[in-house]
Structure formats: structure tokens, C-alpha cells
Amino acid sequence: MSIDPRPTLIATARQFYEMGWMVGTAGNLSARMPDGNFWITASGRPKGRLTNDDFVLMTLNPCQGQVSLAPTQPNSHRSPSAETSIHAVIYTLFPDAQACYHVHSIEANLVSRFVSSDTLPLPPLEMLKGLGVWEENPQVAIPVFANRLKVPLIASEICDRFKVTTPQIPALLIRDHGVTVWASSLESASNYIEIVEYIFRYMVAARKIGFGL
Numbered sequence: 001m002s003i004d005p006r007p008t009l010i011a012t013a014r015q016f017y018e019m020g021w022m023v024g025t026a027g028n029l030s031a032r033m034p035d036g037n038f039w040i041t042a043s044g045r046p047k048g049r050l051t052n053d054d055f056v057l058m059t060l061n062p063c064q065g066q067v068s069l070a071p072t073q074p075n076s077h078r079s080p081s082a083e084t085s086i087h088a089v090i091y092t093l094f095p096d097a098q099a100c101y102h103v104h105s106i107e108a109n110l111v112s113r114f115v116s117s118d119t120l121p122l123p124p125l126e127m128l129k130g131l132g133v134w135e136e137n138p139q140v141a142i143p144v145f146a147n148r149l150k151v152p153l154i155a156s157e158i159c160d161r162f163k164v165t166t167p168q169i170p171a172l173l174i175r176d177h178g179v180t181v182w183a184s185s186l187e188s189a190s191n192y193i194e195i196v197e198y199i200f201r202y203m204v205a206a207r208k209i210g211f212g213l
């Protein structure tokens with residue numbers, strides 16, 4: 001029998017809410033199960049006060065990025081996150097991904113405006129090691145995607161780009177929206193969110209004092 005990830009996701013959402021990264025209903029968290037299904041936060045639920053009832057179990061269909069409610073949850077009274085298609089693309093493209101977390105911070109939105117291109121260079125901080133970059137003076141950029149009203153469009157742009165170019169770090173930024181990370185465990189996904197948000201805070205602070213990258 002597999003472990004239910006919902007209590008961990010609830011605690012994580014609460015922690016991110018307290019950091020100001022999941023204010024109100026913002027953001028969504030998911031965890032893949034050994035059978036390939038994944039639990040994801042239900043749409044529009046308060047992320048600081050989630051309960052086990054605020055999750056939906058989804059089946060990843062063989063057809064890329066397509067998802068449906070898992071057979072065990074056909075009558076769920078909750079709708080899955082409006083951004084489920086992004087999680088589905090991540091799980092499809094990255095078989096090792098066991099968790100996918102998306103949050104909205106002020107700093108992520110500010111740094112997403114530092115460039116108009118589709119990548120944002122990151123400062124060569126020691127913290128990048130926490131995202132798997134073990135290089136001296138690393139030259140790393142996070143992929144940036146346009147925000148779109150139709151979320152499946154964002155998902156398909158992520159899919160199209162990542163099929164051709166593997167991102168340097170397990171993270172992507174949606175302009176004026178927020179960051180998404182994926183990892184091989186729930187704990188690593190939490191660490192990745194904390195690290196990318198630290199880097200974004202650093203970038204905002206550096207710009208404030210006129211310190212270039």
C-alpha cells in the first residue's frame with residue numbers, strides 16, 4: 001500500500017501560505033503515486049487551510065498532457081486545479097518527477113519582468129547547487145513562458161520547448177504569474193521552491209541596490 005501524500009501537501013501549502021507564496025487560493029501542488037496517478041490540489045481552495053477533501057486524484061492518459069479523474073474518484077465534488085495540464089506535461093516529460101509544486105510570489109513576478117526574452121539568467125550563487133548545478137561560476141537560466149488565459153496553451157508551449165531543450169534546472173517561470181518546480185520527492189520539491197524563491201529575492205534585492213548580476 002502506498003503512502004497518502006495529502007497530509008504532507010497540506011503542511012507544505014500551509015508553510016508556503018505563511019511565506020506569502022500561496023496567498024488565498026493561489027498555487028497548486030501535486031504528487032505522483034506509484035501507479036502513475038497523481039493527487040493534485042482542487043481548484044480554488046484556500047491553500048493555507050487545505051483538508052484531505054481539497055484534493056483530486058487524476059489519471060495521466062497515454063495521450064500527452066491529457067488527464068481525467070481517476071476511476072476511484074469519478075464522482076468527486078471538487079474540480080482539479082485549473083493548472084492540472086501543466087503538472088500533467090511535467091509528469092509526462094520527466095518520468096523521475098514525483099512532485100510538482102507551483103507558487104505565486106511577488107519576487108517571481110518582479111524578476112519575470114527583468115527580461116522580455118524566454119529565459120531569465122540567474123546569478124551564479126552557491127544556492128544553485130541545491131538545484132543540482134555543481135559548477136564553478138555557473139551560467140544558468142530559468143525558462144520563461146508567457147502567461148495565457150487558456151492554461152492548456154501554456155502547457156503545450158512548455159511541452160513543445162522542453163521536448164527540444166531540456167531545462168538546466170527543474171523549474172520554469174510563467175511571466176506575471178509564478179514559478180513551477182518538479183522533483184523526485186516531495187521534500188526535494190519543497191527545497192527547490194525555497195531555493196528558487198531565495199534566488200528571486202536576491203535578484204530583486206540586488207537590483208534595488210544597483211548591483212548587477
Ligand SMILES: CSCCC(=O)C(=O)COP(=O)(O)O
Nearest residue numbers: 025026027028043044081082
Ligand atoms: C488567485 S490564483 C489564480 C489561478 C492560479 O494561477 C493558481 O495557481 C490557482 O489555481 P487553482 O485552480 O489551482 O486553484
Ligand SMILES: [Zn+2]
Nearest residue numbers: 027083102178
Ligand atoms: Zn498559478
